[in-house]
Amino acid sequence: MTVKSAVSLSIEAVGHSYRDLRVLDDITLSIPAGQVTVLVGPSGCGKSTLLGILGGLIAPGQGRVLMDGPIASDCLNPLTYVFQDFALLPWRDVAGNVALGLQAAGLSRDARAARVAEVLALTGLTDFATAWPKQLSGGMRQRVGIARALAVRPAVLLMDEPLSALDAQTRALLLEEFSTLIAASGVTTIYVTHTLSEAALLGQQIVVLSRRPGRIRDIIRIDRPLIGRRPGDPDLMAIESRLWALIRDDAADAAREFTDAGG
């Protein structure tokens, strides 16, 4: 499977509020084509809102998002999500879930079957094609989520904390798989996470957001290829430490804010 996306995004002065609650403020950012941009920041800083705006699921209160670059002819859904809670249809089997975007695009039955078979093989799900989502573990469900996304050959992959609902071991294994799949496909990827080690292992551009209202605090670039990055690598751990130093105070404030709200 080859995607090699040449599509980039430009975020221009984007801001957003939920009623009186300001969650994002003056975000201006370039998302380079074919690279992985990771958004990190404390809870409630608007990461997922920004991802929703990038994917056209949330209308920004201010500013705009521009998409640039040629979209491949076989791309059926340029901006494609992978969801935190998998968002699988429980009444469709694995193959049916993977085929959903292909059906929406009006692909013929044969073409659909071919693409489904291809991505199921790519994600190690061939033997589970007829399984119901309830029969799968969390990790397998998220594999279905990524297979469904890759099936439409996206120009931009939007991943909203895709590993946060999984246990630590499954996260580590899936992160490696994501890294390999993204590197192989070359798809422009925007990845939202709370986990700084994920950001360091996957990010080529890491955007650190401040606490609410989210503003860009810093942008860190990692020029190493995705393949070959390993947990425990001293350079990546140094980046992780730098990220923590950047968000630590905000994260502590955000945690207190949530505790106060809860109490």
Place this chain on the structure above:
Amino acid sequence: MQEVKFRGGGFAPRPIPFAGALTLLLIVAAWQGAASLGWISTRFLPAPLAIIRALVTLVQSGELRLHLAASLSRLAYGWAIGTLAGLIVGFALGLFSLARTPGLAIVSALFPVPKIALVPLFVVWFGIGEGSKLVTLGFGVFFPTVINTLAGVDGVPRNLIRMGQSFGLSRAAILAKIVLPGALPAILAGFRITTATAIILLVAAEMIGADYGIGAFVLSAGNLYDTDALLAGITILSLLGLAISWLIGRLERWLLAWR
């Protein structure tokens, strides 16, 4: 030293095979025994064997076929009309803000009204023939269907709809592939309520101006103090309810295999 006692049991009911059928059989056997021994006056409560004899007579005379055909036809049409209208209105209330608030006010105001009380009014409006009977059934089925459909639509996880939107599904495709299957468990649960309601209203409707139908038969048997025939009619209604419940169970197993 003290052994830690297990205290985590209970609160996990599980079906016991044949317990339901066996319980019914035991009750009928006890009833028959009490009647045979003269503990129960058969003038007031006929024995099960007498009811079975009345049923056999009904079958042999061909009367049962006529009454059952009339009732089943009314039940099917009345239930289908009420269900179809209820599904349309329920989906409209669930999907469109403009329909929701005023629609819910009307449904909430009319749902608690006892539909049997409206039968004479329907007779005035739609005549004493089939029209009033079908409207009575349809009206009774309509409201629970609306409520269950609305609950089903509201219960479809919002993230699934967002997922559909993110993959570029049209509104119609989201409705067909996400909202409808997501609401189906609640809709089918509603079918259990509406079919039982329909049987109750069927009998009430058939007691006014009907020549044939189980309700008309039960009324006629009651007027003649033919308690054997009366209970035979009630047994038929009960068996009808059981058969419909079984059919809905099969439908649920087929349509909701994914659960």
